[in-house]
Amino acid sequence: MIDQLGHPVHLSGLPRRLVSLVPSQTELLFDLGLDEEIVGITKFCVHPGGKCRTRPKIGGTKNFHFNAIEALRPDLIIGNKEENYREGIDWLRSRYPVWMSDVATLDDALRMIRSVGELVGKSPAAHALASEIQVSFQALSIPARRTSLPGRVAYLIWRQPWMAAGSGTFIGAMLASSGFENAFGHLVRYPVISPAQLREATPDLVFLPSEPYPFREKHRSELREICPEAKITLVDGEPFSWYGSRLRHAAGYFRELADRL
Numbered sequence: 001m002i003d004q005l006g007h008p009v010h011l012s013g014l015p016r017r018l019v020s021l022v023p024s025q026t027e028l029l030f031d032l033g034l035d036e037e038i039v040g041i042t043k044f045c046v047h048p049g050g051k052c053r054t055r056p057k058i059g060g061t062k063n064f065h066f067n068a069i070e071a072l073r074p075d076l077i078i079g080n081k082e083e084n085y086r087e088g089i090d091w092l093r094s095r096y097p098v099w100m101s102d103v104a105t106l107d108d109a110l111r112m113i114r115s116v117g118e119l120v121g122k123s124p125a126a127h128a129l130a131s132e133i134q135v136s137f138q139a140l141s142i143p144a145r146r147t148s149l150p151g152r153v154a155y156l157i158w159r160q161p162w163m164a165a166g167s168g169t170f171i172g173a174m175l176a177s178s179g180f181e182n183a184f185g186h187l188v189r190y191p192v193i194s195p196a197q198l199r200e201a202t203p204d205l206v207f208l209p210s211e212p213y214p215f216r217e218k219h220r221s222e223l224r225e226i227c228p229e230a231k232i233t234l235v236d237g238e239p240f241s242w243y244g245s246r247l248r249h250a251a252g253y254f255r256e257l258a259d260r261l
Contacts, residue, residue: 001099005102009099017037018074019039022045023042024242027047027244028116032126034120039056039074075096076120077092078101114127155207156206162193174240179254183203
């Protein structure tokens with residue numbers, strides 16, 4: 001198998017001891033019907049809750065506990081270019097089969113789901129899931145339903161300093177799929193934004209997601225001083241940033257969100 005970074009992954013058979021380094025891909029593995037095969041996950045893996053709480057933890061997405069991973073004797077490790085760190089992945093790749101995803105668009109996510117399904121012997125379930133997600137997004141007609149609504153969105157991911165989702169990100173792709181214009185789409189990746197830049201962008205909407213920074217109601221008043229004309233909305237960050245099986249719920253969430261605005 002070749003991963004999404006172009007690296008070959010050599011397996012002697014179906015993997016029986018999986019370590020997942022990414023929350024959204026951990027959920028995908030469980031939803032594909034794996035359970036006993038998943039022997040290690042990160043401390044940020046929370047879905048499905050009942051199973052993740054009892055699974056051995058191998059540290060964070062950018063701070064692996066190598067001793068814990070070695071003790072688990074994995075025969076396949078699954079990670080992601082953006083969410084994990086290169087030095088840690090290089091160390092693991094020198095010792096274990098490591099399959100890496102690289103997801104910036106919906107098509108990337110669908111290819112990842114199908115590829116992971118092939119890796120773990122769950123290809124029919126993975127292809128069915130990818131098709132379900134693809135159909136749900138094809139049916140998403142938010143632009144036609146919301147032509148009278150404001151659409152320039154500043155999607156913030158961090159505070160102190162303010163950071164936004166720009167182009168080349170999965171969040172940016174989800175905004176576009178939802179029919180919104182990214183107010184910082186002219187900037188790449190996750191730029192630091194000054195209050196002056198945020199004010200000058202004149203967004204119609206400011207989205208404050210639940211993750212990675214846990215924005216709360218109190219942060220809305222803080223943003224109102226910067227963008228007094230914008231509608232500032234708390235949103236669920238998972239539909240915008242989780243690119244595994246949670247995508248089956250994303251199109252419906254985007255439709256409901258647009259209806260509320």
